[in-house]
Amino acid sequence: MCKYISSNIDIKIVCMRKQKLSAEASAKKATRDLAIAKTPARREKKRENQVKRREVIKERGKLFLVGKDYDHKDGKFKSVKANRGNDGNGTKKEKK
Secondary structure (H helix, E strand, O other), rough: EEEEEEOOOEEEEOOOOOOOOOHHHHHHHHHHHHHHHHHHHHHHHHHHHHHHHHHHHHHHHHHHOEEEEEEEEOOEEEEEOOOOOHHHHHOOOOOO
């Protein structure tokens, strides 16, 4: 999976490798991931994310969203790096 990361100067392409799993492990992981993705909380977040992205594309254009994710907790778009791990505090202390 590749993502485009832009800065004021240039655009970088970052590719992540797939996990090396056996066919059996890969099938089990796909089943688990799908079950998690279909929970009501994840569906609501996906719906919210789609609406927000459409609004921002109309207001600011597609380039504003390059390398950014919507942070549901803070209610704004952040870089992918800043949106991971509870704003640098880790996820162990994060309330669920």
